Amino acid sequence: MFAAPMIPAFYPPRRILMGPGPSDVHPQVLAAQAKPIIGHLDPLFVSMMDELKQLLQYAFQTRNEMTLAISAPGSAGMEACFVNLVEAGDKVIVCRNGVFGERMRQNVERCGGIAVTVDFKWGEPVQPAAVEALLKDHPDARFLAFVHAETSTGALSDAKALCALAKRYGCLTIVDAVTSLGGVELRVDEWGIDAIYSGSQKCLSCVPGLSPISFSAAAVAKITARTTPVQSWFLDQSLVMAYWSGGAKRAYHHTAPVNALYALHESLRLLAAEGLENAWARHQAMHQELRVGLEQLGIAFVVEEPYRLPQLNAIYIPQGIDDAKVRATLLNEFNLEIGAGLGELAGKAWRIGLMGFGARRENIALCLHALRQLLN
Amino acid sequence: MFAAPMIPAFYPPRRILMGPGPSDVHPQVLAAQAKPIIGHLDPLFVSMMDELKQLLQYAFQTRNEMTLAISAPGSAGMEACFVNLVEAGDKVIVCRNGVFGERMRQNVERCGGIAVTVDFKWGEPVQPAAVEALLKDHPDARFLAFVHAETSTGALSDAKALCALAKRYGCLTIVDAVTSLGGVELRVDEWGIDAIYSGSQKCLSCVPGLSPISFSAAAVAKITARTTPVQSWFLDQSLVMAYWSGGAKRAYHHTAPVNALYALHESLRLLAAEGLENAWARHQAMHQELRVGLEQLGIAFVVEEPYRLPQLNAIYIPQGIDDAKVRATLLNEFNLEIGAGLGELAGKAWRIGLMGFGARRENIALCLHALRQLLN
Numbered sequence: 001m002f003a004a005p006m007i008p009a010f011y012p013p014r015r016i017l018m019g020p021g022p023s024d025v026h027p028q029v030l031a032a033q034a035k036p037i038i039g040h041l042d043p044l045f046v047s048m049m050d051e052l053k054q055l056l057q058y059a060f061q062t063r064n065e066m067t068l069a070i071s072a073p074g075s076a077g078m079e080a081c082f083v084n085l086v087e088a089g090d091k092v093i094v095c096r097n098g099v100f101g102e103r104m105r106q107n108v109e110r111c112g113g114i115a116v117t118v119d120f121k122w123g124e125p126v127q128p129a130a131v132e133a134l135l136k137d138h139p140d141a142r143f144l145a146f147v148h149a150e151t152s153t154g155a156l157s158d159a160k161a162l163c164a165l166a167k168r169y170g171c172l173t174i175v176d177a178v179t180s181l182g183g184v185e186l187r188v189d190e191w192g193i194d195a196i197y198s199g200s201q202k203c204l205s206c207v208p209g210l211s212p213i214s215f216s217a218a219a220v221a222k223i224t225a226r227t228t229p230v231q232s233w234f235l236d237q238s239l240v241m242a243y244w245s246g247g248a249k250r251a252y253h254h255t256a257p258v259n260a261l262y263a264l265h266e267s268l269r270l271l272a273a274e275g276l277e278n279a280w281a282r283h284q285a286m287h288q289e290l291r292v293g294l295e296q297l298g299i300a301f302v303v304e305e306p307y308r309l310p311q312l313n314a315i316y317i318p319q320g321i322d323d324a325k326v327r328a329t330l331l332n333e334f335n336l337e338i339g340a341g342l343g344e345l346a347g348k349a350w351r352i353g354l355m356g357f358g359a360r361r362e363n364i365a366l367c368l369h370a371l372r373q374l375l376n
Numbered sequence: 377m378f379a380a381p382m383i384p385a386f387y388p389p390r391r392i393l394m395g396p397g398p399s400d401v402h403p404q405v406l407a408a409q410a411k412p413i414i415g416h417l418d419p420l421f422v423s424m425m426d427e428l429k430q431l432l433q434y435a436f437q438t439r440n441e442m443t444l445a446i447s448a449p450g451s452a453g454m455e456a457c458f459v460n461l462v463e464a465g466d467k468v469i470v471c472r473n474g475v476f477g478e479r480m481r482q483n484v485e486r487c488g489g490i491a492v493t494v495d496f497k498w499g500e501p502v503q504p505a506a507v508e509a510l511l512k513d514h515p516d517a518r519f520l521a522f523v524h525a526e527t528s529t530g531a532l533s534d535a536k537a538l539c540a541l542a543k544r545y546g547c548l549t550i551v552d553a554v555t556s557l558g559g560v561e562l563r564v565d566e567w568g569i570d571a572i573y574s575g576s577q578k579c580l581s582c583v584p585g586l587s588p589i590s591f592s593a594a595a596v597a598k599i600t601a602r603t604t605p606v607q608s609w610f611l612d613q614s615l616v617m618a619y620w621s622g623g624a625k626r627a628y629h630h631t632a633p634v635n636a637l638y639a640l641h642e643s644l645r646l647l648a649a650e651g652l653e654n655a656w657a658r659h660q661a662m663h664q665e666l667r668v669g670l671e672q673l674g675i676a677f678v679v680e681e682p683y684r685l686p687q688l689n690a691i692y693i694p695q696g697i698d699d700a701k702v703r704a705t706l707l708n709e710f711n712l713e714i715g716a717g718l719g720e721l722a723g724k725a726w727r728i729g730l731m732g733f734g735a736r737r738e739n740i741a742l743c744l745h746a747l748r749q750l751l752n
Contacts, residue, residue, distance in 0.1 A: 002437055002565075004648035005430045010641050012414045012421075022631055025413045033635065034410035037401045037583065038388045039713045045388075054381045061378055071585060072448035075630040076610045083608075103609070110607050189378075201631055207413065209447060209585060209633030231486050231607050232459075233479070234452045252718070254451040255398055255577055257585030259409065260636065265386050272380035337415045342628070 015331070016363055019339035020151050020312060021179065022201035022208045023355035024363075025263075029206055032266035033259045040256040048265060049244060049256075055268035059181060059204070059276065060196065060214045062188035066237065068244045069264055070211040071257050074178040074199030077211025079107055080235040081174050081195040084215075084223050085143065088112030092143040093134050093171070095126040097157070098150035099343050100176055108145070111231065116141065122344045123302040123314065126157040128165055135169040144171045149180035151202075152342040154314030154351065155303045156184060160191045167192055172219055178202060181212065182271055182356060183283045183311035194219040200260075203283070203311055205356030206267035209260050267356075279356075283310040286359040290352065293368040297375060302349050311359065313352040314345065318375060323347055326374050334370045391707070392739055395715035396527050396688060397555070398577035398584045399731035400739075401639075405582055408642035409635045416632040424641060425620060425632075431644035435557060435580070435652065436572065436590045438564035442613065444620045445576070445640055446587040447633050450554040453573030453587025455483055456611040457550050460591075460599050461519065461571055464488030468519040469510050469547070471502040473533070474526035475719050476552050484521070487607065492517065498720045499678040499690065502533040504541055511545040520547045525556035527578075528718040530690030530727065531679045532560060536567045543568055548594055554578060557588065558647055558732060559659045559687035570595040576636075579659070579687055581732030582643035585636050643732075655732075659686040662735040666728065669744040673751060678725050687735065689728040690721065694751060699723055702750050710746045 017024045038045050056067045070077045082104070086092060092108045095101050097120035108115040118134050120126055126146050135141060144166040148159045159175055166173045172194040180186050182203035188196055194216040201208035215223070215237070223230075223237060230236040234254065243253040271279055287310030291301070294315060302314035317323050323340065327350070330336045339351035352367060393400045414421050432443045446453045458480070462468060468484045471477055473496035484491040494510050496502055502522050511517060520542040524535045535551055542549045548570040556562050558579035564572055570592040577584035591599070591613070599606075599613060606612040610630065619629040647655055663686030667677075670691060678690035693699050699716070703726070706712045715727035728743060 001653065002434060002439070004434050004651060005427075007427045007431060007641075007645055007648065009645065010408070010411075010424050010427070010638060012411050012424075012638070014412045015414045015418070017413065017415055019415055022413055022416060022634060025635075030410050030412075030635075032386070034406050035386075035388050036390045036406075037393065037398055038391045039393055039395055040398060040584070042391070042707070042713065048386050048388075051381075051383045051386070055383060058378060058380050063378070072452060072610065073630045073633065076448060076452075079608060079610045107609055110605060110609055199631065207633065207635045208416070208631045209636055229486055232455060233483055233486055234448065234455045254449045255575065255584045257449065257583065257636070258398060259401075259406075259583045260585055260633070262386060262388070265383075269383055269385065272383065275380060277377065331418070337418065 013335055015335045015337055016366060017337050018353050018358060018363055018367055019337045020351045020353055021355060023205055023353055024358040025207055026205040026267060026270055026357040028270065029263045029267045033207060033263035035262055037258050040258055045258065046250060052261060052265050055265065055272060056212050058272055059268055060188045061186065061190065062214050064188065064214045064216055066215040066220055066241060068213060069261065070213055071254060072211060073209055074197060074211045076235065077197030077213050078103065078176060080213055080237065081197050082107040082111050083230050083232045083235055084237045085174065085195055085219060086111040086113040087226060087228055089114065090143065091116060091138060091141045092145055093118065093138060093141050095131060095146035097124055097126055097155060098122055098147065098152035100147045100150060100152065104145045123153045123155055125155050125307040126162060128158065128161045131162060132165055135165065135171065141171055143174055145174040147176040149184060149309050151179045151312060153302060153345065154309045154312045155307050156309050163192045172222060179309065179312055182279055184309065185280055188214055200264055203356040204267045204271065207260060207263050209257065210264050283354060283359050286354045286364060287313065289361065290354060290364050293364065297371060302345065311353060311355045314349050315352065316349055321375060329374055330370055334366065336366055336370055389711055391711045391713050392742060393713050394729050394734060394739055394743055395713045396727045396729055397731060399581055399729055400734040401583055402581045402643060402646055402733040404646065405639045405643045409583060409639035411638055413634050416634055421634065422626060428637060428641050431641065431648060432588050434648055435644055436564045437562065437566065438590050440564065440590045440592055442591040442596055442617060444589060445637065446589055447630060448587060449585055450573060450575030450587045452611065453589050454479065454552060456589055456613065457571040457573050458483040458487050459606050459608045459611055460613045461550065461595060462487040462489040463602060463604055465490065467492060467514060467517045468521055469494065469514060469517050471507060471522035473500055473502055473531060474498055474523065474528035476523045476526060476528065480521045499529045499531055501531050501683040502538060504534065504537045507538060508541055511541065511547065517547055519550055521550040523552040524562065525560060525685050527555045527688060529678060529721065530685045530688040531683050532685050535569065539568045548598060555685065555688055558655055560685065561656055564590055576640055579732045580643045580647065583636060583639050585633065586640050659730060659735050662730045662740060663689065665737065666730060666740050669740065673747060678721065687729060687731045690725050691728065692725055697751060705750055706746055710742065712742055712746055
């Protein structure tokens with residue numbers, strides 16, 4: 001026998017999370033998650049999942065039947081969209097203006113699809129004109145894929161305009177809403193989004209580990225018409241849906257993460273109680289407060305004003321400032337986490353999140369006060 | 377806008393879970409999970425993950441470097457093993473003696489592998505002689521895949537003998553330990569298991585949603601020698617490992633399910649404190665108590681004694697008893713969940729779990745008392 005390691009209990013400190021996610025979890029959500037476990041086929045759990053579906057439909061503003069939470073993080077939600085929809089040889093136009101557009105391209109290729117990429121500068125939104133040019137050049141494209149809110153740069157793209165374009169050229173849309181859901185305007189049915197995925201750990205203020213997704217009737221029809229099996233058994237939506245929508249007859253697929261789903265149920269209830277439009281307005285109002293304070297410190301934003309995400313503020317690190325040292329001091333002396341730059345922005349930018357429960361004045365006060373001390 | 381649904385808070389009842397999993401979660405584990413969230417790249421979280429790896433190595437009895445928890449349920453752990461190891465055209469001998477062997481076959485085929493199946497009656501263990509015959513017939517087989525503890529039937533197979541056989545014929549082994557880990561003897565290094573996956577929600581008494589896995593050096597070499605990319609981005613171990621083993625330099629892959637990992641850390645600490653061998657002995661002792669009581673009620677086991685899993689007791693439903701009615705009464709009047717039969721055993725058998733924290737005398741007393749009332 002290998003001996004048992006002697007490991008003490010883990011006591012995390014109380015941090016304030018103002019990075020790119022996970023964001024602060026609402027106390028009611030943490031409490032919901034700690035409720036006693038029941039079976040994943042218990043009739044009471046089945047009812048709870050039915051409620052969860054209604055709450056997700058509200059958050060996405062959709063009546064899509066295929067609306068549920070993947071039992072894994074947002075990157076699995078992304079993969080769920082691509083593996084179910086994209087078959088070998090399908091052409092997908094992929095917009096890249098940060099890390100997550102590139103991850104979409106990798107997903108397309110791992111499904112055997114053909115990715116046609118269109119690039120935009122980091123910090124810029126996806127430009128509909130450039131996308132339209134590509135749609136014209138590729139009349140055989142089946143999908144347009146883009147990121148609504150780029151977590152790596154803080155840029156918001158015009159999902160409504162891009163979806164309208166895609167429809168005009170006969171493409172289905174696959175939209176990354178990991179950081180946008182609950183934080184900025186998003187209307188799945190009105191905008192005609194066909195497949196969308198998000199994450200629990202951003203503007204929903206839930207624990208990380210779940211990925212809300214929704215597929216339109218057209219997307220479901222594409223899945224139904226597949227001639228090859230979905231390469232992932234775990235993410236095969238025809239199997240997952242038999243579990244989520246079977247009612248009393250639901251078919252066992254995998255063991256649902258029961259306690260995490262309690263947490264998502266509670267976080268979506270909080271969103272419904274606040275009202276989506278109020279939540280969007282709150283994110284915008286808190287962003288404006290943070291913006292004013294940062295500008296007083298002489299800090300510049302990476303993204304031009306019309307495209308700035310209120311929930312993810314990418315800012316340039318001032319000249320002469322030690323990136324890692326400031327972030328470490330914020331963490332160790334103020335228990336405040338802000339995000340490092342990612343990819344092209346590593347070492348050049350910070351990312352300050354104002355997400356969900358974290359989009360609150362107390363947090364802005366702490367962040368501005370601490371930065372004022374450390375940058376002078 | 378679609379209006380917000382009015383959904384009340386969800387208050388689950390206090391159930392006793394004696395089904396096939398999820399099992400009762402230890403109170404300390406629920407409490408650990410409810411601790412405040414910190415960032416998934418926080419140095420304190422990184423240290424916690426290093427400890428988690430040591431604890432998983434102990435539970436698996438391995439020194440494998442590639443030992444970690446997949447951020448998704450056991451079926452994703454299964455898929456992680458197959459998609460990383462099996463390349464198009466690779467031949468895999470798959471043993472089927474219940475639901476999960478069949479799921480392995482589907483995984484092989486979805487990776488483009490060639491599955492050669494060998495079938496055993498439901499309730500029987502995998503027979504090494506039949507496997508050896510197949511290994512002889514298929515000298516080009518690269519893998520032997522089997523389920524250590526079949527959750528659908530309650531049968532234990534001789535993993536040690538099967539792995540020794542596989543080695544003799546030059547095959548790597550892929551072992552399903554979803555229900556076995558922590559409940560019965562399992563020694564990854566000593567037995568020469570190459571790839572193994574489990575689940576958090578069985579004998580570890582943790583919340584569902586995580587899948588501990590471990591790959592031997594030979595398995596890692598097979599992955600490293602791949603000429604094609606792993607079809608799943610989310611489960612690609614070369615990417616996942618850069619996150620789990622990068623230390624201070626860990627590369628962002630996906631957002632770890634922070635609170636669920638707190639829970640796994642605590643549940644593995646409890647296992648280490650009890651000692652693996654003590655935990656195995658406790659499962660066996662509790663099984664014997666349950667067995668005596670069930671036999672007094674005239675109930676017969678599905679599996680022959682030498683192959684019975686102590687943690688999952690598959691028993692025949694007595695003649696003339698209404699399966700669904702008894703299970704509903706147990707649930708509604710005793711708050712006790714036992715498992716229905718699955719697949720070939722649906723309507724014919726019940727599955728009584730004694731897993732982890734649930735393998736305790738109080739639960740056996742409740743179960744036997746309630747069955748005595750309902751079956752007479």
